[in-house]
Amino acid sequence: MKKQILYLCLVFLASACRQSNQKDSSALDSTSQNRENAAMSDSAMSCSSNLPKRYGGLGELDTVKNEKSPVSHKGMKFIPAGTFTMGAVDKEGRRDEYPAHQVKLNGFWIDETEVTNTQFAAFVKATGYVTQAERKPDWEELKKQLPPGTPKPAEELLQPASLTFVQPKQQVDINDVSQWWSWTVGASWKHPQGPKSSIKGKDNYPVTQISWIDAQAYAKWAGKRLPTEAEWEYAARGGLKSKKYPWGDEDPLSGKIKANTWQGEFPYADKKTDGFGNMAPVKSFAANGYELYDMAGNVWEWTADWYTEDYYQTLNGTAENPRGPVKSYDPAEPTVPKKTVRGGSFMCHFSYCKGYRVSSRMKTSVDTGLENTGFRCVSSR
Numbered sequence: 001m002k003k004q005i006l007y008l009c010l011v012f013l014a015s016a017c018r019q020s021n022q023k024d025s026s027a028l029d030s031t032s033q034n035r036e037n038a039a040m041s042d043s044a045m046s047c048s049s050n051l052p053k054r055y056g057g058l059g060e061l062d063t064v065k066n067e068k069s070p071v072s073h074k075g076m077k078f079i080p081a082g083t084f085t086m087g088a089v090d091k092e093g094r095r096d097e098y099p100a101h102q103v104k105l106n107g108f109w110i111d112e113t114e115v116t117n118t119q120f121a122a123f124v125k126a127t128g129y130v131t132q133a134e135r136k137p138d139w140e141e142l143k144k145q146l147p148p149g150t151p152k153p154a155e156e157l158l159q160p161a162s163l164t165f166v167q168p169k170q171q172v173d174i175n176d177v178s179q180w181w182s183w184t185v186g187a188s189w190k191h192p193q194g195p196k197s198s199i200k201g202k203d204n205y206p207v208t209q210i211s212w213i214d215a216q217a218y219a220k221w222a223g224k225r226l227p228t229e230a231e232w233e234y235a236a237r238g239g240l241k242s243k244k245y246p247w248g249d250e251d252p253l254s255g256k257i258k259a260n261t262w263q264g265e266f267p268y269a270d271k272k273t274d275g276f277g278n279m280a281p282v283k284s285f286a287a288n289g290y291e292l293y294d295m296a297g298n299v300w301e302w303t304a305d306w307y308t309e310d311y312y313q314t315l316n317g318t319a320e321n322p323r324g325p326v327k328s329y330d331p332a333e334p335t336v337p338k339k340t341v342r343g344g345s346f347m348c349h350f351s352y353c354k355g356y357r358v359s360s361r362m363k364t365s366v367d368t369g370l371e372n373t374g375f376r377c378v379s380s381r
C-alpha cells in the first residue's frame, strides 16, 4: 500500500518547496521569439495545449464562460509599464534564477490579494465548476506519466483526493517529501486539510487545493488571466530594484514581521513566530510598494508560464512581455507538464526553501492541488 501511495505522490509532489540541487540543465525546450513578441492579449494567454487528461471532465474548462465583461478592477491595482531586472542578482538563487536579465512589460492590473475562499465560492456557485481534486483520477491517463510497468494502485486510492501537509512529530529525512505530504482522499478547496477540515469562518483566506487548470477556469470566468512569471515578479518587487524580497533586503523576521513563512525547524517544529501555523488571512501583513499583499509567503501562486530550468539562458537582450517557454521540461519528471509557481508559502523556511525570495521559481504539474498553493489574477484591460 505504501508503495502505491508513493507512485501517486511521484506525480503529485512537484511543488514540495525543496531546495533543488539539480546538476542537469539539459532542458529540451527553447523559447520562441515569435511567441515572446506576440500580442499581449488576455485570450492569447489561455493556451491549454498538451495538458494531461487524467481526470474525467477536463473539457469542463472549455465550458466555463467569461461572465465578467467588462472586467471589474475592484480589488486590483494597476502596475504601470516599465523595465526591470528579472532573476537573482545575488548568490542565493537556484540555478533556474540565472542569469538576471532585462524585461520590458506593458502595464497591467493585478489582484491585490490571493484569490480568497469567498471569491472562489462565488465562481463555483455561478458555474457549478468541479475542481480537479473533486474528480476521480483516470488511471489510463495517469499511467502515461508514470514509469512503464507501474502497477495500478488500489481502487480506494483512485478517488477524488489532493495533497495535504501532515507535520511529522520528529525530525525526518529532508530529502523525502513523502514524510510530510499525504495523498488525502476527500481533500479539496472546501476541505484543504482533508475531509474533516473546513473553510467555515475562513472567507478571507486564500483558496488552496486548486490546480492550474482550476485557476485557469476561475480566471476565464472572471474575464482575467493568470500572470506571466515576468508580470508576477515585476509586481512582487513593488517598484524596488534588485532587492531580495517585496519589501527590500531585510530578513522576513527581522524588525516587523513581513510574511507568513515557517520558523523553527522544518518540517516538524514550527514556532509560528509570525502568528500563523498554516495559512493566514489575506492582508495579514504589510503590502508592498504596489499595494499588493502576500507576494512573499502564505501560499504559492500559479503563473501562466510553463517551467524549464534554463529559460532565462535562452533570452537575448531585453525580453519584451516574455511568456515563458513553449513547453515545460523538468529533468526530474520529464513526462509531466509543469507550470511555474511563485512566492513561497507558509511552509518555506530558510534552511530548506526560500520561496519567499522575489526571484525564486518552483514548478508544479498542472492538475495538482496542494494545501499550500493558490493563485491571483491579472488583466491587461
Ligand SMILES: [Ca+2]
Binding pocket: 260, 261, 262, 263, 272, 273, 274, 275, 276, 277, 278, 346
Ligand atoms: Ca507561519
